[in-house]
Amino acid sequence: MPRVLIVEDMATYRTIIARSLAEIEDVEVVGRVSNGKKALDFLERNEVDLITLDVEMPVMDGLATLKELRKRRMHIDVVMLSGLTDQAAQLTIKCLELGALDFVLKPATSSFVENQKILVESLRQFLNNLKRRLSFRAPPRVTPRSPITRFGTPRRDTAGRPEVSPPPPAPTPKPTAPRRTRLVLPRPKIVLIGVSTGGPKALSEVFETLKGPLPFPILIVQHMPPKFTKSLADSLNKKTDIDVVEAMDGDVVKSNTAYIAPGGYHMVVMNDEDFGFILATNQNPPVNSCRPSVDVLFNSVVPFFKRGDIAAIVMTGMGRDGADSCEVLHKSGHYIASQSAETCTIYGMPKAVEDLGIQDEVIDLDQIAPFIMRLGKQTGTLGAKLWQSGSGA
Incomplete structure (x- = not known):
C-alpha cells in the first residue's frame, strides 16, 4: 500500500488532497505538513512512497525541497501540485527537470466537492502506477534478531555487536524489448x-x-x-x-x-x-x-x-x-x-x-x-x- 505525504501550505487544500487520496483504494496518507522544512523532518522519521509537493510555499518551497531531497539522496516519487500562473509554471518545470515525477494542476473551482473530484482523477493514475511498481518489490526479510533502520544501517545488540540483516531480494527488472537496429540508418527530413x-x-x-x-x-x-x-x-x-x-x-x-x-x-x-x-x-x-x-x-x-x-x-x-x-x-x-x-x-x-x-x-x-x-x-x-x-x- 503506497504511503503518501502531503506537503501544502493551505489547510483547505491539505484537506482536499487528503480526502481525494482517501477515495483511491489501498492508499495511506501518513502525514500532512505545511512546508518543505517540515516535510524533510517528517521524512527522517517515517517511510514514504510518494510526496504530493506544493510548488509555492513559505519557509521552504517545492523547488528548494526537491533540491534538498536529491542532496540527501532520498529517492522518493514526487508529484508537484501547481497553480496556473507563469511563475508557478516556471518553478514547476525546474522541479520536473530535477526529477519530480510529474505535476497536477490545483483545481480552482468554487466547489470543494468538484475540486476533490478533479484531484481524485488526476492523482489516481500516479497511485495506480506506483502500486504496480511496489507490487514487484519483495519486502526485506527482518527478524527480531536483525532489526534495520529506514536507511539499512544495522543496529547494535546489547553485546555491542552489529546484527546484519540479509539483503532484500533484487527488484524484478523491467521487461525490455530486443535491442535491434537497422543496418542502414534513414535520412529523415x-x-x-x-x-x-x-x-x-x-x-x-x-x-x-x-x-x-x-x-x-x-x-x-x-x-x-x-x-x-x-x-x-x-x-x-x-x-x-x-x-x-x-x-x-x-x-x-x-x-x-x-x-x-x-x-x-x-x-x-x-x-x-x-x-x-x-x-x-x-x-x-x-x-x-x-x-x-x-x-x-x-x-x-x-x-x-x-x-x-x-x-x-x-x-x-x-x-x-x-x-x-x-x-x-x-x-x-x-x-x-x-x-x-x-x-x-x-x-x-x-x-x-x-x-x-x-x-x-x-x-x-x-x-x-x-x-x-x-x-x-x-x-x-x-x-x-x-x-x-x-x-x-
Whole structure:
C-alpha cells in the first residue's frame, strides 16, 4: 500500500488532497505538513512512497525541497501540485527537470466537492502506477534478531555487536524489448518525438547534449496543460544551440528548430502553397485522453512524406498515446525508435510501441541526442536546403 505525504501550505487544500487520496483504494496518507522544512523532518522519521509537493510555499518551497531531497539522496516519487500562473509554471518545470515525477494542476473551482473530484482523477493514475511498481518489490526479510533502520544501517545488540540483516531480494527488472537496429540508418527530413510522464527531465538531458545545426525540424508532443509548454520550451532553448519554441498556429516549419505542441492544443502539420509546411493547432476532442496528442501529430505528418523520410522517437510516459500512429508510420516505411525501459521514468508509451513489435531501435536516454545528430549527418545539407526554401519534402 503506497504511503503518501502531503506537503501544502493551505489547510483547505491539505484537506482536499487528503480526502481525494482517501477515495483511491489501498492508499495511506501518513502525514500532512505545511512546508518543505517540515516535510524533510517528517521524512527522517517515517517511510514514504510518494510526496504530493506544493510548488509555492513559505519557509521552504517545492523547488528548494526537491533540491534538498536529491542532496540527501532520498529517492522518493514526487508529484508537484501547481497553480496556473507563469511563475508557478516556471518553478514547476525546474522541479520536473530535477526529477519530480510529474505535476497536477490545483483545481480552482468554487466547489470543494468538484475540486476533490478533479484531484481524485488526476492523482489516481500516479497511485495506480506506483502500486504496480511496489507490487514487484519483495519486502526485506527482518527478524527480531536483525532489526534495520529506514536507511539499512544495522543496529547494535546489547553485546555491542552489529546484527546484519540479509539483503532484500533484487527488484524484478523491467521487461525490455530486443535491442535491434537497422543496418542502414534513414535520412529523415523530419524528426518526431512523443513523450509524457518524466518528459521534462528526459528532454532536458537530450537537449543539453544535442548540438546543431540539424538539417531537419523536430516536432514534439509533451503532454502538458497551457502555460507549462511555454516554460518548458524556454528552459530547453537555454540548453542547446538549436532553436526550441512553443509552436504557434501558422508557424512555418524550419530546419534546426524544435517545436513543442502548446498545452491544451493538438498540433498538426499542413502543406501551404505559398509557405510550404506550416503548423496548425486546434482544440478538437482529446485523443487517448490527451490534448495535445502524439497520435494526432504523428498521423498528420504521414501523408506528406515519402518512405523513410520520417523518424519518430517515443519516450517515457504513461499510457499508449503514439502507439497507433507509430504503427501507421511503420507500415509506411518510416523509422521508429523507443526509449529503453531501464531509462524511462514510466515505461508505458514505449512499451506500447514495443508490444506491437514495430520499433527499429531501442535507445537509452543518454544516446537519444547522439542518435538525432547521427540522423542529421545521414540526411546532410540537402534536407536543410529543402526546409530553407520553404518547400519541405
